[in-house]
Structures are given as structure tokens and as C-alpha cells.
Amino acid sequence: MNYADVWLPLPLPHPFTYIIPPGLSVVPGHLVEVSLGRRHVVGVIGFLHEKAGHQVATDKEIKEIIRLLDSRPVVTESMFECLNWASRYYMTPLGEVLSTALPSALYRRRRTDSKKEPTIRQSPFAEHWETEKEVSLNAEQEAVYQALAEKADARVFHPALLFGITGSGKTEIYLKLLQQVLLKSKTALFLVPEIGLTPQVVARFRQVFGEKLALYHSGLTENQRLHEWRRCLEGSARVVVGTRSALFAPLASLGLIIIDEEHDASYKQEERFRYHARDLGLVRGKIENAVVLLGSATPSLESFSNARAGKYRLFTLRERPTQAVTPQIRLIDMAAYKRQTKSVLSLCSEMHEAIAETLRRKEQALVLINRRGFASSFFCLACEKSHLCPNCSVSLTYHRHNKQLLCHYCAFETKLPSICPSCGSRETTLLGLGTETVEEELKTWFPRARLSRLDRDSTQKKGYLLQTLKRMKEGKIDILVGTQMVAKGHDIPNVTLVGVLGIDAGLGLPDFRAAEKSFQLLTQVAGRAGRAEKPGRVIVQTFAPDHFSIQCACRNDYERFFEQELSFRREAGYPPEARLIQFRFSSANEKRLIDFMRCLKVHLDHMAGGPAALGPSKAPIEKIRGRFRWQVLLKGKNRDAVQKGASRIAAFAGSNIPSGVQWAVDVDPISML
């Protein structure tokens, strides 16, 4: 072969052709350095050809490949198959898909297989954590383990969903399965939503797998990532624990992929290559003939309906293996409470008493308030306007620690004004709740309690998150208040009270998954209470006590929630009962954007026989970072028709988009705002 396609990390739908210089032997998947214009860039070899002219060349003359950067192909044949599939399905150029899947350090132009490894200053395992004792599986757990271990042995694709209530011992099953797969000389992947939130699990894995374990997540430096990735490629690491991008770890003879908390939205990448690690995990598993195990106490509607349709084998764990019982959930109707008491405090008296009692018993409390900051907005009582971000169409949030109003979308910051910026009135107030508001109130009421806060602001400081979780586990914190970060996966025996505020705030958002998200969050956070001998209780303050997602979460009734939500999705034509593809358009120039949206509308009207196209319309958040946003949503039951329609819009946008307008396509979108 004389010519090679080279995929560069660019948003172009095609590779470039280069000459393979005499004496150089390359195969698909090799990493090479080539020239592009006057630059030298790194790319991945695709197909090889006898003749030139298959693909577009950069200049008039075809250039030679400059050099091979790694003697071993960095993309195996099966990985290529998976990424090619992803490129088609997610309508993203293969070059971009590859640059997401490979460690970014590989794209820095240098030989990577030199003997000199990049220096790893800090081992990813530097942190210590006391680990759990080993337990033997109970009969329910053992049955799941046996069934799946057998399949992992058989080298067949076997997708399964483990629906097990919080604390039902899913992690124990995962560990046993992983050990078994390793014994059979295979490798395995274990994906978690956020690694920083699960130090116990990581420490446990480290203890069990030692040097065979690789960690892969965004908290690592580029060099650490490359190091871990290379250990997988070379075969010294055989189990990978990581977040969504760990799905691309170059493990050979993969036997098992576990995706824990499969419902979690952080499995979806929200930029450039917008893949879903759960969905792509199933594709990788199919290509590699592996067992793919999805686990959750609150499965996504997508996964549970697949399981019910028989596409995944369903395993259910309804009991906790310990003496622990699932906690009772008590709802407080806050509208009624406020009418009655005229209270301006964020915590109601029952919550207050429950916390006091927990402190008296030397037990621990978690308080969830899914909004950071002090108040959600600076509101003028005279003109009834909130203070909006100048770059985004959202209200600014007051942050007490630095006395600033902050935009959560673009990080715009400004001092808290003393008068209304719109009308000059002095009659202003702060509206709404945030983690800082609640922290402040708790401090006032319980001055001697040891209080900590977990949210995106407090965890900016390196090490704070881990330290806080550790102190919580050691009983050195009495009350932990925070956002959804406090809801995920923690197993702290002395937590006996969980307080929940503002769970209904999301229900009003124009997002068809709003009910599902509050159901999941409430169930997950409730699952943190009473995980050991001491019974737990959960108090939920809500303005929507009758909402079915809150009602079902209180009764621990996933199936009922599922049925009701599914019938809503069916009627409204939303996933999993229909397929969605969303196009987003944005520009700093509103007129140019709107003009283009008019053209697109005309084009859509002529697209006869296609799927339903909603829009073009303004996005729910009309402006972010100074860019105006519009969208088109394609939906339909017929998956191929939706995909075909999307291809036509992509082709139209690709060739007609005016300069200064950007577009992106999001297949199976999660974020609807």
C-alpha cells in the first residue's frame, strides 16, 4: 500500500491522504506526524490505499507521512469499529471522535514510546482511605453473580440491568465479578459518574487489584492520564475504574463492562463529541463480546424499558443485606407551613427538631439543597425584576462568601448592588435558597455543631472534597449540607437523618426529564440515611407534595413511577418511546442567526415525509455567554427516519451556515435547556 488516510483532530468529515514513505510500515490505528499547511500535526491512520485520490489532499501535492510516533497501533481494530459506529450515530467526524477517545497528551507532537516515561509527580493513589472488610454474598447477590460470571466466561455479548435499591450490595457483586473476570485472563471496565465522590470504592478496588488497577478520570493531569492509558495498552493494567472517558481505555480481551449509576447524566458528554458512555458502552460490549452490566437503584427510563422488553436481562434486589431497613420519608407541605407560621426561615420547625435530636444522639445529618450560592436572585420589589446576567438570559446568584452576584453559566461576577439596576429603587430583596443560605441558617441555630458544605464552590480547593468525605466518614462532621454531591453513593453508617429542600425546583423547568430527575435525586439522597444498624429518617420540605415523582419516591415505588412516567413519554412522544435529535444554533449576531433560522424553516417545510421537526425556536435559555441560541428538535418513533431527517439538516447547515453562526447536533440529548 502506498497511501494512507490520516484522521486529524479537526471537525472535518473526511481524512486527508498522505504518502507512506518507502521503508515505513503502517497499519490502521497507528499514530503519525504529518504536515498540514505549515503546521505539523498528529493524526491516526485510517484506511490504506493502492492509489491516490481517495480523499481530499491538503495541497496540490500529496505529502509524505513525516514519522511514526508509536510502534504499537493506538487504536485497535475493535476500537476502530466502535468509534466508527459512534461517528455515524452521533454525527461527529471520526477525527474528533478519535481525539476525544485518545488521551490528549498523545496529540502533542513527540514520540510517545520513548523509554523515558513522563514523570508522574503524584500517584493517582496518593490518598489513603480505610476500606471495608470483605463480606460474603447473600443468596440474592450470589444468584446475580453466578448468572453473570457464567456469561462472562462464554465470550458472548450479554447486556444486563441490575436494579437494586440503595444499599442492596451492588458494589459487592461488581467486585466479585471483576475478580472472576480477571481470573479468566480477561480485562474489565468499571465506570462511575464522578470518581471524587467514591473514594471508598476506589480504595477498596485498589486493595483488591493492586497494580492491575488503572484509574482514569478528568481529575488526573494529562501525563497521569497518558500513563494510565499506556498501562492498559501494554497489558499491565487489567481493570480500569473511571468516569465516562474511561470507556475508551485500550484494554485487550475485554470481558466485562460495568456501568454503575447508569441513570446519571454525567455519562453524557455535552460538547464536541456528544456521546453517552452507557449507550456506547453497550456498543463496545457487543463488538467485544463482553458482559455489559448496568446498575442503579433508579434506572433510567431508557434502560428499564429495554430490560422489560427483554433486550437486557433484568436482575432485581429489593432488600438490604444488612439489618438496615430503608428509611421512612416524611413530606412537609411547605406552602401550608408558610401560610400557617409566616416563617421566613428556610428550615421548618420539624426539620429543625430532627437535626437537634440527631446532634443530641451524636449521629450525623445530611442536608440536600440542589442549588449553590446564597439566594437565587437579586429581586426588585418595585419593578419586580431579577438582576439578569448581561451575557446570559438567567438570573445572577448571590454568593455570600465573596459578596458577589455570580452567573452560573458564564461566571460573570458583579458586586451586590445597593439599588435596583433597572429602576433605581432601594426596595430590593434576595429571593430563593442555596447551599450558603442553608449553611448560614444552620450555623445560627446550631453554633456548636461541626458543619461543612459540599458544592461546586467549596470543592474548588484541591483536596477539599476528599477531606470532607473522609471527615464525614470518621464522624468529624455533624451536619453536611450540599448539592447533589451529597446524594451520590456515600456509605456512612452514622448518617441517620437526611433533610431535603428545594427538590421541586426542577419540576418547573422545560425539560421532559424533570420528573425523572427529581425522583432519582430524592431516592438516591434518601438512600444515604440509616445504612447500618441505626434506622434512618428522611424529611422532605416541598411545595409540590402531591407530585407523583415525589409521592413515588416516598413510597420507594420505582415501578409505579416508571409506569406513569412512561405513559407520559408515550403520549408526548419523548424517549424512550421516541427518538430525539437536537440541533443547536448560536451566534453573537442575533439578526444573522434569525435570518438563517428563517432559511432553515423554509428548508424544513420542504422536507416532506420526514420526522416531526419542532422549531426553529428560541432555546429555553435564550442567551449564554453573549451568544443567542436557537434550536430545532427532531422527534419520531421511527429511528431511521429521525436519523435521515437529521442528516439532511446537517447537510443543509454544513453548506449554508453563515459565518459567525455556529451549529451543533446532539443525538439523544439529555440537556434540554
Ligand code: ADP
Ligand atoms: P449499593 O452499591 O447497592 O448501594 P453497597 O454495595 O454499598 O450497596 O452495600 C451497602 C452496605 O451493605 C455496605 O456497607 C456493604 O458492606 C454492605 N453489604 C453488602 N453486601 C453485604 C452482605 N452480603 N453481607 C453483609 N453486608 C453487606
Ligand code: ZN
Ligand atoms: Zn427595580
Ligand code: ZN
Ligand atoms: Zn452569564
